[in-house]
Amino acid sequence: MASDLPGFFAATEMPSAGWWQALWPDPAAVLNAVGLTSGTEAIDLCSGDGWFTPSIANAARHVVAIDIDRNVLNAARHRLHQNGISNCDFVTGDAYELGNLAPRPADFVFMANAFHGVPDRPRLARAVREVLKPNGCFAIVNWHQRPREETTVLGEPRGPRSQLRLSPKQTVEAVEAGGLLLARIVELPPYHYGAVFTRSSS
Numbered sequence: 001m002a003s004d005l006p007g008f009f010a011a012t013e014m015p016s017a018g019w020w021q022a023l024w025p026d027p028a029a030v031l032n033a034v035g036l037t038s039g040t041e042a043i044d045l046c047s048g049d050g051w052f053t054p055s056i057a058n059a060a061r062h063v064v065a066i067d068i069d070r071n072v073l074n075a076a077r078h079r080l081h082q083n084g085i086s087n088c089d090f091v092t093g094d095a096y097e098l099g100n101l102a103p104r105p106a107d108f109v110f111m112a113n114a115f116h117g118v119p120d121r122p123r124l125a126r127a128v129r130e131v132l133k134p135n136g137c138f139a140i141v142n143w144h145q146r147p148r149e150e151t152t153v154l155g156e157p158r159g160p161r162s163q164l165r166l167s168p169k170q171t172v173e174a175v176e177a178g179g180l181l182l183a184r185i186v187e188l189p190p191y192h193y194g195a196v197f198t199r200s201s202s
């Protein structure tokens with residue numbers, strides 16, 4: 001099982017496809033809301049099987065999809081190939097080691113549905129800071145801190161258990177402790193928010 005891999009973040013297994021697709025029918029709109037702009041060097045951190053990666057690749061100059069689980073990365077590779085997308089590289093590794101995994105500085109690091117499971121969040125933020133260009137952005141997409149039984153998709157409660165969910169305030173405190181600055185919080189209905197950070201205040 002992927003969750004047996006050393007360093008695997010808690011409760012971040014890739015969900016089954018049917019309900020993920022129902023929850024995220026428009027990945028490009030999510031990326032637009034958290035500030036992905038065209039022509040950027042991007043990283044999809046904890047990319048999973050690449051639900052968001054094609055939309056990042058369509059906007060970015062280049063994207064690197066990084067995940068600790070080589071099987072989901074192979075699925076991502078297949079998805080992008082099927083879509084005729086070639087401006088994406090795939091790197092297997094632990095997100096804490098981002099500084100050693102990213103081939104070049106990034107304008108935009110995207111991390112969806114994984115930050116809740118990171119044990120040392122300031123450490124992760126420091127790793128992201130290390131690879132960001134001076135005005136680069138780190139966009140986190142998190143489940144809202146609502147009871148799991150309330151966040152139903154296709155008739156069933158979904159997402160990480162209630163105790164693992166982070167409020168925007170908890171997310172901001174953890175990331176700012178790692179040296180990044182909050183730019184804005186955006187709502188991503190029905191159950192998520194985006195927290196966007198920058199390397200500098202300008």
Ligand SMILES: C[S@@+](CC[C@H](N)C(=O)[O-])C[C@H]1O[C@@H](n2cnc3c(N)ncnc32)[C@H](O)[C@@H]1O
Nearest residue numbers: 008009012046047048067068069094095112113
């Ligand atoms: C819930 S999935 C979300 C995937 C994708 N971001 C999305 O929203 O569709 C979380 C992903 O994080 C990956 N992951 C877990 N621990 C990791 C780590 N330490 N470093 C890199 N990836 C990790 C898992 O393998 C999984 O594919």
